Structure formats: structure tokens, C-alpha cells
Amino acid sequence: MTGLYYRGADFLLFILLLKSFILVKLKHSIDLSMARKNNKDKVRVIVLERINVLFKLGIVAVRSRDYSIARRYGELIYRISMRLRVKIPRNIKRWICRNCRVIMVPGLNAKIRTRRDGRTLRIITRCMVCGWIHRYEFVKRGEKYGETPRISR
Numbered sequence: 001m002t003g004l005y006y007r008g009a010d011f012l013l014f015i016l017l018l019k020s021f022i023l024v025k026l027k028h029s030i031d032l033s034m035a036r037k038n039n040k041d042k043v044r045v046i047v048l049e050r051i052n053v054l055f056k057l058g059i060v061a062v063r064s065r066d067y068s069i070a071r072r073y074g075e076l077i078y079r080i081s082m083r084l085r086v087k088i089p090r091n092i093k094r095w096i097c098r099n100c101r102v103i104m105v106p107g108l109n110a111k112i113r114t115r116r117d118g119r120t121l122r123i124i125t126r127c128m129v130c131g132w133i134h135r136y137e138f139v140k141r142g143e144k145y146g147e148t149p150r151i152s153r
């Protein structure tokens with residue numbers, strides 16, 4: 001009878017130990033994923049900061065008509081964003097040529113034309129370095145313009 005009692009106690013102890021072990025393990029994995037998430041956010045902040053710096057330097061380079069350096073900055077922005085999997089913000093991506101990666105500054109090495117038919121607004125940007133044409137289309141919904149998915153070129 002006493003033997004059975006002890007065996008039962010052992011079993012209970014075993015279960016308790018297992019439970020605490022699983023809990024510790026679970027907590028550890030949660031901590032790890034949290035750390036990874038925090039790290040990702042930190043990386044994102046730094047990447048965005050650097051993309052902004054490179055873009056500003058690119059504009060300065062275009063102003064001094066140094067298109068090869070402006071292209072280098074554009075390439076670097078693309079490489080950083082691909083390597084660290086951070087999207088280039090739209091307001092910056094619009095001003096990097098898709099074909100030659102040069103930073104486009106309107107009035108210096110880019111031309112912009114807009115056309116409105118009814119509810120759609122088309123914006124056509126042309127890179128004056130390589131001649132590539134970028135087209136964007138927006139449709140008026142209520143008061144605001146929403147961008148339509150990339151239209152065929």
C-alpha cells in the first residue's frame with residue numbers, strides 16, 4: 001500500500017516536472033520570437049533611414065549632373081532593400097528609374113506629364129538618361145484617388 005502511494009507521488013512529481021519543463025520551453029520560444037520581431041523592427045528603421053540618406057545624396061548628385069553616381073545610389077537603395085527585405089517607400093521608389101536605376105529629379109533628368117480622362121488620372125514619368133517611360137494610373141473614388149494595379153507598358 002505504501003509502495004503504491006510512493007509510486008503515485010513519484011508519478012505526480014514527474015508530471016509536474018514535465019509540465020514546468022514544457023512551460024519553460026514554451027516561454028523560451030515566445031521570448032525568442034519576440035526578440036526576432038524586435039530585431040526586425042530595428043533593422044527596418046535603420047534600413048529606411050539609410051535609404052533616405054542615399055536618396056538625398058542621389059538628388060545632390062543629379063543636381064551636379066553626375067548621373068553615374070546617381071545611378072550608384074539608386075542601385076544601392078535597391079540592393080539594401082532586397083538584401084534586408086524592406087520595401088522601398090513608394091515616394092522614393094517612384095523617383096528611381098526601373099530600367100537604369102538612376103535617381104530621377106523632375107526638371108533635371110526626368111519629365112512628367114499628367115493626363116486626366118473622366119475619373120482616371122494618368123501620370124507618365126520619363127527618365128531622360130535612358131528614355132524609359134513609367135506610367136501610373138489613378139482612379140477617383142469619392143474624394144480621393146486610388147492607384148490602380150500596375151498597367152501594362
Ligand SMILES: [Zn+2]
Pocket residue numbers: 097098099100101102127128129130131132
Ligand atoms: Zn533610366
